Amino acid sequence: EADIYQTPRYLVIGTGKKITLECSQTMGHDKMYWYQQDPGMELHLIHYSYGVNSTEKGDLSSESTVSRIRTEHFPLTLESARPSHTSQYLCASMRGYGYTFGSGTRLTVV
Amino acid sequence: KQEVTQIPAALSVPEGENLVLNCSFTDSAIYNLQWFRQDPGKGLTSLLLIQSSQREQTSGRLNASLDKSSGRSTLYIAASQPGDSATYLCAVTSGNFNKFYFGSGTKLNVKP
Numbered sequence: 001e002a003d004i005y006q007t008p009r010y011l012v013i014g015t016g017k018k019i020t021l022e023c024s025q026t027m028g029h030d031k032m033y034w035y036q037q038d039p040g041m042e043l044h045l046i047h048y049s050y051g052v053n054s055t056e057k058g059d060l061s062s063e064s065t066v067s068r069i070r071t072e073h074f075p076l077t078l079e080s081a082r083p084s085h086t087s088q089y090l091c092a093s094m095r096g097y098g099y100t101f102g103s104g105t106r107l108t109v110v
Numbered sequence: 111k112q113e114v115t116q117i118p119a120a121l122s123v124p125e126g127e128n129l130v131l132n133c134s135f136t137d138s139a140i141y142n143l144q145w146f147r148q149d150p151g152k153g154l155t156s157l158l159l160i161q162s163s164q165r166e167q168t169s170g171r172l173n174a175s176l177d178k179s180s181g182r183s184t185l186y187i188a189a190s191q192p193g194d195s196a197t198y199l200c201a202v203t204s205g206n207f208n209k210f211y212f213g214s215g216t217k218l219n220v221k222p
Contacts, residue, residue, distance in 0.1 A: 006153075033210075043199070043212040058209075090153055098144050099201070099210060101154040 003027045006091050006102035013081055013109055021076045021105045023091035032074040033099075035090040036060060043090065049074055081109040112137045112204045116213035123190055124221050131185040131216045133200030138178050141203040145174050145185050148197045148215070157198075158185070190220045 004025040035043040045058030049068040091102040113136045146154040158174040166175040173186040197215040
């Protein structure tokens with residue numbers, strides 16, 4: 001049962017559009033993460049945050065940006081979507097030891 | 111940089127078999143290891159979390175072991191069922207800031 005919510009679940013959008021993927025958690029976790037995963041491939045960390053006003057880029061270069069204005073909210077924004085951004089985006093949070101993942105957003109840019 | 115490898119990449123077994131999935135990591139200075147299940151097109155569901163001071167964790171038909179010194183973990187699934195069919199991912203935390211490093215997964219198919 002997810003305490004971390006991602007919306008939308010699926011999104012098809014045209015090239016050049018600005019989009020924001022939403023991620024919210026109700027657990028009060030300080031640490032939040034965004035991963036990108038192509039079908040059948042590994043997860044790659046693209047952004048993470050250790051608390052309000054703290055954001056860092058991950059191991060995989062990404063043209064997206066993130067913000068952390070509130071503990072529970074960690075949105076990811078693409079200013080100008082391209083077909084190469086087509087992927088699944090997974091949000092996770094952590095307090096203590098283990099991760100909790102959201103259900104993901106599957107993004108298709110046409 | 112921590113590297114996580116999972117073997118085999120894919121596994122197909124008949125229902126009822128006991129099976130073992132393997133995970134290895136290059137840097138033994140880990141904080142935790144977590145096993146996840148991922149169904150096609152879905153997010154990740156946490157199965158078991160082993161803290162660095164622990165050697166194993168059990169949940170139902172699942173048992174995960176950790177040997178930090180050799181850089182290995184195994185996930186044992188007893189009496190496999192078709193509903194166990196999914197991709198199983200291993201992840202470790204190490205280095206600064208508790209970042210997780212994921213393996214590429216083992217895709218399991220349990221045939222009825």
